[in-house]
Amino acid sequence: MTTTQPTAAPLASLAREEQEAFLAAKREEYAALQAEGLTLDLTRGKPSSAQLDLSDALLHLPTTTKDRSGADVRNYGGLEGLTELREIFADLLGVEVAQVVCGGNSSLTMMHDTLVHLLLHGAPESPRPWKDEPVVKFVCPVPGYDRHFTMLADLGIEMVTVDMREDGPDAEAVAALVADDPSIKGMWIVPTYANPTGSVCSQEVAARLMSMPTAAPDFRVFWDNAYAFHHLTEEEAKSADALSLASASGHPDRPVMFASTSKITFAGAGVAVLATSVANKTWFLRHRAMASIGPDKINHLRHVEFFGSPDGVLEHMRRHREIIAPKFAAVDEALTTALGGLGIATWTRPTGGYFVNLDVLDGTATRVVRLAKEAGIALTPAGSAFPHGRDPHDRNIRLAPTFPGLAEVRTAMAGVATCVALAAAEQLVGAGPDQA
Secondary structure (H helix, E strand, C coil): CCCCCCCCHHHHCCCCHHHHHHHHHHHHHHHHHCCCCCCCCEECCCCCCHHHHCCCHHHCCCCCCEECCCEECCCCCCCCCCCHHHCCCCCCHCHHHHHHEEECHHHHHHHHHHHHHHHCCCCCCCCCHHCCEEECCCEEECCHHHHHHHHHHHHHCEEEEEEEECCECCCCHHHHHHHHCCEEEEEEECCCCCCCCCCCCHHHHHHHHCCCCCCCCCCEEEEEECCCCCCCCCCCCCCCCCHHHHHHHCCCEEEEEEEEEECCCCCCCCEEEEEECCHHHHHHHHHHHCCCCCCCCCHHHHHHHHHCCHHHHHHHHHHHHHHHHHHHHHHHHHHHHCCCCCCCEEEEECCCCCCCEEEEEECCHHHHHHHHHHEEEECCCCCCCCCHCCCCCEEEEECCCCCCCCHHHHHHHHHHHHHHHHHHHHHHHHHHHCCC
16 A cells, blocks of 8 residues: 655645646536536445456355255354354455354444454353443554444444554554554454455454553454455565464454455355454353344355355455456546645555545545545545544545446546646635625
């Protein structure tokens, strides 16, 4: 993941009359953009229909009703999931089969269930259920994944932020926070191709997070490996080995890893995965047994037959890359062409994942999103990558280019660049939206 840097004199360095001329030109461009009557959507990181088509063979599977052991997958049982599927994901995630649970179609559900179990019952080493603590807090790297933050907010868990860097969260900042505050019970991290920055957590940062002393004896790291296999280049980042690092540091129960096939096969009909220590897994299944007699093993077997092996998953993801990598290139091309050298925006060039992180001139992100909306281009609300949707600098915008077609991405991003430039010029000249 790299971030663009200005290469020429920034807009702020121009003479006043030059800035005013630039503003006038951008207002004309924006009027022309509005006249196009666009209806484009870059709000959510959804797979496109072309990506979903790659998995249509699933609709004709499985070819049998029996798993490898001869058990009928149509019946109750098998709470930890089909062994054959657990073997595939154990290999892909670099963990032991005994550490893996395969569930329903949503890893977000497994995350929510884990949090609720912790609130209601506490972890095995908790002095009391988390709900009985005066305050429960989570560390949240920012910019980060909005659904993590809204889940915490819904459950009444307070959020403490640290910066997300190119090599992962600011580990020293995390360590300082958790060392003396027992109310900080956990943290989120998307370790590989983070949402939205595309950052990849290094082995060194992961080791620090897994070994650092924590005031809470039941501190958990929610390791959301949602994009572990979603590479955009031939050079494929390898996720840090969180479970082994934690075990070697004497904290085997600290990480709880999540993954899914939501952006691999069918977004609404994939399979979710949880991987953690055997002790954590036993704890999770004990509580899960109160709500389920087993997952959809027919869907598990369907995926086993479709993939065949871990290599089958990786090959399938290379076909995804062929579809979406050009869209990410189109985002960079449009922004570079329109904004390069102006000093009013930086953006990431991720090597994997589903998003581009765009930082505009401080104080203008909300204006950019509004301008885009009024021109028929829907963007994720400014500040969504921060707890409670509040970006203290009002500069961050998450771009999601996977769902639209390539031509639509090019059109949308040209429009977004116009909005970024117009909002920046308005601010630099001191001309508000009502002073056109």
